[in-house]
Amino acid sequence: MDEATTKEPQYQEHITLGQTKGLTQLGFRANATWHQDPRRLLFVLSRYKFVSKMLSGKQKVLEVGCGDAFATRIVLQEVGSICAIDFDPVFVDHVNEQMEDPWTFDCRVHDMLSGPVEGGFDAAYSLDVIEHIPKEDECTFVNNIAQSLSENGVLIVGAPSIQSQVYASEGSKQGHINCKDQKELKALMQNYFFNVFMFSMNDEVVHTGFHPMAHYLFALCVGRK
Helix, strand or coil: CCCCCCCHHHHHHHHHHHHHCCCCCCCCHHHHHHHHHHHHHHHHHHHHHHHHCCCCCEEEEEEEECCCCHHHHHHHHHCCCEEEEEEHHHHHHHHHHHHHCCCCCCCEEEEEHHCCCCCEEEEEEECCCCCCCCCCHHHHHHHHCCCCCEEEEEEEEEEHHHHHHHHCCCHHHHHHCCECCHHHHHHHHHCCEEEEEEEEEEEEEEECCCCHHHHHEEEEEEECC
């Protein structure tokens, strides 16, 4: 196929990239979001951008519950390396099949309820996962993440608030079995970390405003107990 010529020359490299390397595919979950609710993809990417800036400069980072890992490279831009885990081999196999240079990272199957990930990571993050963990297993889940960290490791946990579930889709509600408000999430994290800093998020905006009106919550945890 002959390469089309753009009217503005600065865009020609975009055509060349597309025709030589191909167009990037969305991950399974990102693809479904793009088809069902395109704005939500912006919100998800914004969550990863927040994590990337909070963890900027960290050398060894663990992502817990990566799913299709479509947004993982946003964090990879700011850190030395990432080990991304998920308990579902369907997603992990897809991630490894789609991975491309220079955005490569370790992606493996691991159920965090089964135990920590060895390696002494200096940071970890888990977005849109803890609300899927049964309440009776949440302490095991958080403790195993904490035990995957070095002594001075940092953890960021992000999840939709319990208040947001009034507006959640039926599909989301099926999986969201353990949503919390800000105080509950903070209290859980304080069992395993000396310092827990809470942030709220509405759409793509992170803030410290009135948490009962927040759609999404972040817990930034420092100082493992």
